[in-house]
Amino acid sequence: MGIRLSSVSISRYTLLVGAQLVVNVTLALWLYNEYLHNPFMQVYMSSLWSMIWPEVTVAAGILVGVVGSLTAYNRGHLRRLIKVPSQSIAQGAANLATIDVCPFCDLPLKTISEGRLQCRNCRRYFKSNLPKVSV
């Protein structure tokens, strides 16, 4: 499990959620086990279920939606959808100034000869007009 510096807080949050999930699953399994071996609880559950099933169905639907949204957000899909326009324009300008990354693929360019670069992915050619600065 690789933890990058930028995602430490998310990882700790994920850890917390994971621990809660384990606890919840354990409790649910324990309740289910009790339900299987306790006839009184079976009767109680069947009468209770007939009363609360609409609410439980709606709650389960909401839960699935929230979990799906959080998963998408953690994977960065929503952030990408929201932030794409301004960031891609800014990145494009930055890449033009110091062209060592393909503006189309965001991958490092391979130096073919002095002043000529090629993208490893899309095979586009680029000229680096900037003089090389030796540090």
Ligand SMILES: [Zn+2]
């Ligand atoms: Zn490319």
